[in-house]
Structure formats: structure tokens, C-alpha cells
Amino acid sequence: MKKLICVLITVCLVLSLSACGKKEETASLDIDVLYESFQQYLPDMFFPDEATLMNFLGISVDDCVRYKVAICAEGLRADEVWLIEAKDDTALKKLEELAQVRIQSKLDETETYAPDQYLIVQKAEVLTNGRYLAFFISPDVESMKAGFEAAFQ
């Protein structure tokens, strides 16, 4: 009887640990590595500092566990990438809303004087997986979308 209880406890422990392990695996997505894999699709980008993230995009770094936000540094191209691990579900929802606001802002900006960029912004993607958010504005949005989805497989 004692042996059976021991085996059951061990099995429970192993199962719970393996479950934890799965969660860890999801949470350990390397945002920097993922971003590097997207660089082939992107022009020169700049990375806004904390104040600019807040002022310009409304992103509070307090809502982020990790983040990589890049905006095109070349002329008036609309390219933009956000890769963010949100702090919690509330933060994730907020970030999703900010991404939608950003799309609307970019659409308003480009509609009148940059019709080629307007078409690119129209195809912008906001994706989530767990507490990860990805936001892409790029002529190669499909490639980046596929890259983000593949990172979780």
C-alpha cells in the first residue's frame, strides 16, 4: 500500500512538473532572436526609449515582461514591429487595443499623402499567443506572421 502511494505521488509530481515545464517553454520565447529572424524583411529601424514608447505609442513598460518595439528609421515608410510578452492578461488586452489605435493612426497619416504605405498599413496584423503579442506593419507581413506562429510550434 505504501509503495502504491509512493508511486502515485511520484507520478503526480512528474506530471505536475512536466506541466510546469510546458508553461516554462512557452514563456521562454526569445523575443530578440525572433526579431533578428525578421530583420531580413525590415528597413533600418529605431527602438524607441521608454518615454517615447509611452508618449508616442502609449506602451507602458510596466505592462511588459519583455519587449522589442521597432519603428522604421527610413523616410516615411510605415514599417513597424512590436514583439511583447505582456505582464498579465489585462496588460495583453491593453496592448492589443494600443496596436489597433496605432493602425488607425497610421491609416489616417498615410491615406492622403502616402497611398503605397496606406495599402501596407491596411494589411497590418495583430497576433497573440498566450501572453505574447506580435504587431506587424510591413510589406512582408505574411512572412513575419508565419515566423511568429512557427515560434510556438
Add this chain to the structure above:
Amino acid sequence: MGKTGMRALSLALACVVILGLAGCGTVQMENTEESTLAMTAETQTQPNPEETTIVQETEPEILEGSLFLKTPSITFSVVGESEDIYLGVIPRELVSWQSEAPDVVAVENGILIAVGVGTTTIRASYADREVSCIAGCLAQTQEELEKLDAEVLSTPKWLPPEIDLEQPCTYFDNAAIVGDSITYVLMQNESISNALGDVTFLCRGGVSAMGFVLRSKNLYFGGREQFLEDVVAQSQVERIYVLLGSNDVGAGYDMDTLIGNCRTILERIREKSPEIEIVWISSIPRFNRSGNYNTRTIEYNSCLRDFAKENNCMYLDLHSYVQDHLGRLPNGYRFDDTHLDETGCNVWMKVMRYYAQYESEGGILN
């Protein structure tokens, strides 16, 4: 005691009083450093006329501060053009001016005049300080000018101040730059170089003074669209630099409307941020000469300068640094007809830093 005795006694008393007072003076002067400083201060406020005369004759007062020229290099397009290149700090009347070749560019009191084709050096000096400016002229006449190579015609007339953008900068830590896509491009470049330190950018492509006034196109701040004056108030900066006008001049509004919009913007900002300092930056030309955009921009800038002065604001002339010999945006400063490229943005940042340095020595932007 007789009359003679009384007189002798009075004389003796007077001597005692005079000697006593003189003794006190000596003690005070030799007493402590503080007393010496006090005496020095007293001497400065109530000088002995004799001593003052001597000091004035032998040691004229030397003022602190630099000589600020607007540009280290100016190239006039045709003979007869003139330009005041003195920005200030040391009073103009104390500065000595000299041209190495007055038959090319002559100088008087900081005002340069193109006399002949060529290049020379202009020197300004005061006490132990000297600054110089390379000054030249391309052609005798407009016809001769227009025959010159297109590349030459598209070079900037003024070179930017010599500022090392790699040196750290804190002048703008409590300042914001407000503008449209021209400012947005500056933000892109500054975010990489960090040449303006912790400056805040409040900009959005396509915005205009008219759009702000009508509330039809506003700024995004903190993740939502808001009115300009609310964004300025929330940014909590002490000074804003405003560069608008490109989309307004381009839309063809008359000068009264353009300046009227600036007035409305100013009133709204001051209502929400009464203490804020406002610097209006001159609008910049475009490369394409079709239409009258560049001529209207010059007219707008002149009105804007007057408006700034009348309304206790400051004015920063960026236009002069980014125009070529045909009044356009220089070829090497642009990536399209309207927007500055990295080189052009560096010119803008050098101008801002130089004028901030000038202000730090007591200069006034006007």
C-alpha cells in the same frame, strides 16, 4: 580760559577726533577678509572719482562671453547680396570686423556684402577672442548664376554651425519639438543618434496648423488622439519648439489665415500651460520650384518672426541653413521634395544645439 585757550582746546579736540576716525578706518581695512570685501564693495558702489578715472584709463572692462556668428560659411549667389551674420552675446559695437579680401566680400559691423566672385575669410574679434567665417560669391549676375552646374546651384548657401553631435546634450531635456512629418523624420534620426538628449517629440505626419485649429487632425499621445494643447500640457515640458507651416503654406491659405492659426494655437497652449516658452521654427523650403511654395514660405517666415516677437515668443531661423542658391531644399539634405534626410536632420540638430549654446551665454532667440 581765554579766547586763545578755547581755540587751542577746540583745535586739539578736532585733531583727536580726526586721528581717531582715521585710526578706525585703518583698523577696519586691515581687520579681516570680510571687511576688505565690504570695503571693496563700498568702493565699487561709491567710487573715489580720482581712482575711477585712473582705472578707466588703464584697464577697460573686458566682457565675458563668446562671439556668435550665425554661420561658419556663407556663399552668396550673386554680387550685391548682403547678410547680417552676427548673432551676438558680445555687443556688436564692441566687435572688430575684417575681410581678407574686401573686393570679394566686404564687411561692416557684421553685415557682409558680396562685391565680387570668389572666396575670402571674414574675421570678428573682441579682446582675446576671434571667430571667422568663410564667405564667397558664385556669380556677378543672375543670368551668370543660372548657367552654373546644377550640382553647384543645389549646394546650401549657409553651412551649419560647427557642433559635435556625438557630444552629450542636455539643453533639451525639458523641451519638446512639435511638428508634422518633417519633425517625425527628425525623431527617426534623433532616436538613433540621441543628439538632442532627452528631448520629447510631439509629432505626426500630415498635421497642420489648420488641422490643429479645426481639431480635424490632432496628435497621438499616450495611446490616444488628443488636442495639441492637452498633449503639450501632459508632456510637462518647459519649452516647445514648433515647426508647422509646410502643410498650411502648401494648401494655399493667405498669410492672415496662416498667422491667425498660429495665434489660436498659441492662445490654446498658453491657456493650458501658462508658463511654457514657445519657440517658432521657420518653415523650410521644398526642392521642387514649381508653383510659389518657396516664395510664400519666405513670406510666411517673415510674418511668423513678427508674430513671435509681438507675442513674447522666440523664433529660430532654420530656413537659412537649408536653402540652396535657387531658394530650394539643397540636394544633399533631402530624400524627397519636402523632407530632410539624415544629413539635413543633422544640420537641424546642429542649429538647435548652437542656438541653445548661444542662449546659455545670454543670447536671445528672435
